[in-house]
Amino acid sequence: MTAIIDENTVLTGGDEVRADIVINRPKALNALNVDVLQGLILALEKVQKQESLRVITITGAGTKAFVAGADIAWMADLGPRAIADYVELGQRAMRAIERARVPVVAVVNGYALGGGLELAMACDVIIASDKAKLGQPEVKLGIIPGFGGTQRLVQRTGIGTARRLIYSGEMIEAEEALRLGLVDKVVSAEELQEGATAFCNEIINKAPLAVQQAKRLLRESSEQFLLSGLQREVETFLDLFQTADREEGMQAFMEKREAKFTGK
């Protein structure tokens, strides 16, 4: 896949024990395109070179969105080969988060939709602002969650809630997400950074090897099941990507109108 990696789309900062990764496309609500996904993978590799690292945070730039999903305008015109490459890249980015040697905390500062919620769910812990809105709206576009949402949402909320959220595509508020187990902590928007720092310090102060081994074991507890589910999700996603409903769903989004689906 050819992509020019714009280093400014993913920023890194922090100190010797904590790395902060910021997805930086605020005008497109931090939507995930190739640059962002490749930038995320590179940022994760870079920050983990620091031996003293204890925790990583991921957030979105600006006050409106964590990540509003895959970049629909960009994705709408992709052919079968390019979309298959995108799948591979997206899955690699999610797995890089999940397999990072230290815990990764998603700091959800606004909309976390579609691929954005999937990215948050690949993190170990999700801390959300009370203004955040979360959902898997893919069925409104003629597709399904394709970066692990059909698998990781079930793990977080149980199957009943996963069905409700994925079939309806509805957006929910942070407080409801907390009740459902979709997020782990809700903090007022004004205090989100302090709340995230307080939680990171809880991790930083603990025995690093114990935390890291716990992370590995927790991940491995469901890994085989997850990997086979992810494979089936990708295959189904690619089939749906070829349908007329998918074309209509994405076209309707770009034209800011309701989609008219035909089941074709």
Ligand code: DAK
């Ligand atoms: N992609 C591209 N641009 C987006 C975007 C997105 N997901 N979300 C928002 N934007 C852009 C808008 O088009 C708008 O651009 P301009 O018109 O200013 O140029 C700008 O960001 C501001 O958005 P709005 O004007 O719409 O702002 P509002 O406050 O009115 O609404 C909103 C905010 C978040 C409710 C709304 O923007 C919205 O509904 N956005 C779309 C959310 C969505 O449907 N997300 C799911 C995308 S599908 C794959 C695996 C996974 C995926 C894809 C492939 N493979 C396996 C290959 C994932 C799919 C998805 O995530």
